[in-house]
Amino acid sequence: MQIRIDVKSLVAGFILGAVVFLAMGQALGGAGKSDFGFAVDYRGYAVVRDNAGVAYLIDPQAARAEIIEHRDGPYRGRALDLSRTVKVEEKK
Numbered sequence: 001m002q003i004r005i006d007v008k009s010l011v012a013g014f015i016l017g018a019v020v021f022l023a024m025g026q027a028l029g030g031a032g033k034s035d036f037g038f039a040v041d042y043r044g045y046a047v048v049r050d051n052a053g054v055a056y057l058i059d060p061q062a063a064r065a066e067i068i069e070h071r072d073g074p075y076r077g078r079a080l081d082l083s084r085t086v087k088v089e090e091k092k
């Protein structure tokens with residue numbers, strides 16, 4: 001049994017594979033840890049949490065992400081960390 005490879009079919013297969021690869025939006029370096037996606041209405045906002053627990057407010061219309069910070073309390077001015085427990089202040 002002899003195997004014959006058609007060069008034109010081989011080249012066409014590589015080109016088709018490259019086109020499908022690019023059409024799917026794949027990157028050689030990968031996307032890091034962002035293995036998810038979410039849909040947001042263009043007039044709305046989304047709140048997301050990263051691996052470290054920090055919360056972000058996403059504005060798709062302005063293409064911006066802002067860190068959500070505490071406004072008051074013991075963590076005032078610090079990023080909202082959803083993996084950290086909040087101190088409960090005792091009433092005196």
